[in-house]
Amino acid sequence: MRELDLEEFVDEIYEDSEKNPDSKYIFFLGAGCSVSSGIKLASELAKEWYEELKKQKSKFDKFNKKYKIKKKDYGEYYFEIFETLFPTPLAQQKEIQRITECITPCLGYYILTELMQKAQFNTVITTNFDNLIQDALIYSGNKRALVITHQDLAKFIERNNTPLITKIHGDAHMHPFNNSSDTKEIPEDLKIAIQGLFINAKVIFIGYKGNDESIANLLDGCKRIDQVYWFGSSQPITSKLKNWWETLSSKAYIKEREFDKIMSLIKDKFDLDKPDFKKRFEELESSYSKAEETETETLENIKVKSFIDYFILGNTYFEKYEYKKAINSYKKSI
Structure with missing residues (x-):
């Protein structure tokens, strides 16, 4: 080696x-x-779940009697703590989602x-x-x-x-x-x-x-x-x-x-490049604006508009600060 x-x-x-x-x-x-x-690392999560398990006294006492966990052993009992606190597959999945969100x-x-x-x-x-x-x-x-x-x-x-x-x-x-x-x-x-x-x-x-x-x-x-x-x-x-x-x-x-x-x-x-986040943001913003303009143009060209068409146009004009057009579209949607 x-x-x-x-x-x-x-x-x-x-x-x-x-x-x-x-x-x-x-x-x-x-x-x-x-x-x-x-x-968090597995040992940190296990400790967090162990503390949460204490809120369920009967379950906690039974668990502690069986495993007799010491403070330094949280990580070694990761699965046992996890499965006791979250006993069903759905509960387990929701906890994993919570950990990995935001x-x-x-x-x-x-x-x-x-x-x-x-x-x-x-x-x-x-x-x-x-x-x-x-x-x-x-x-x-x-x-x-x-x-x-x-x-x-x-x-x-x-x-x-x-x-x-x-x-x-x-x-x-x-x-x-x-x-x-x-x-x-x-x-x-x-x-x-x-x-x-x-x-x-x-x-x-x-x-x-x-x-x-x-x-x-x-x-x-x-x-x-x-x-x-x-x-x-x-x-x-x-x-x-x-x-x-x-x-x-x-x-x-x-x-x-x-x-x-x-x-x-x-x-x-x-010599790897640093991500160009500004360029990426501008690309996304431009893509969104083009899609919005296309949708607005499509709605404007409809000869017989529904109340939903007018309502969407009203929202679009309002976001663009074109208030007169927005008010006119909202009125026609009523």
Whole structure:
């Protein structure tokens, strides 16, 4: 095993991508990447849910008697706490949606989406439920990605010039896999498709601790990964990936876990552009204005207008401060 510092890693992948246009990289992202976007880590969520469980005294007493959780053990009982507080699939999905709502991409995600415009780096696999990568692509105006959010879409997993995001544990809005039974095994079709992506690829793990049994089973079946880069405060030797990690023939460990910092150095080395948010906003505003003008023109040209047509025209004129036209249209809509 090699130990690299962050700068060595960035130099290595840059030189390789420049010299070998057929090199394939995959980013494997875990929950740690979304922390600076406002999503709490599993241990923090478990603690929050544990405190909330206290409000249901009988259930809490029964739970505490069974598991006898100590303060430092919240994360180890993530699934048990989650499933006790949210006992039904619908309740679990709503909680995941709550966690992932009203958040915006951090710096690292914007840089990643710029890098994903390069075919060598356009593939991401993640255990996260959030839509931060998709949001960053949309906000920055970059090429959209094919997003695989369910096992039934596994047949569409293929590496080409279109950015690809595969969400192993599903999506916040479509059956998220966030309980002990769901995360034990990845559906076979999805597993085979992902393992196919890993063949001769260089896989970069960031923000992932390696505590999913399903991911361990997935990686155990990957026999032809070209190179693994593992970012974190430690190697995954105490996680469920221990056996897989120890049998890897080509691996590098980088002692760094800050996603934004990692991606910032990549941005500088690859000379990636900063998203032009002003231009993107102007494009969206222009598109909206043109659509509004087209609709107004269409309504104005209707010879026999309905009261709804006049009402819509009245609203449109009012928003444009053309008050006389607005009043006239409102009168005709009555």
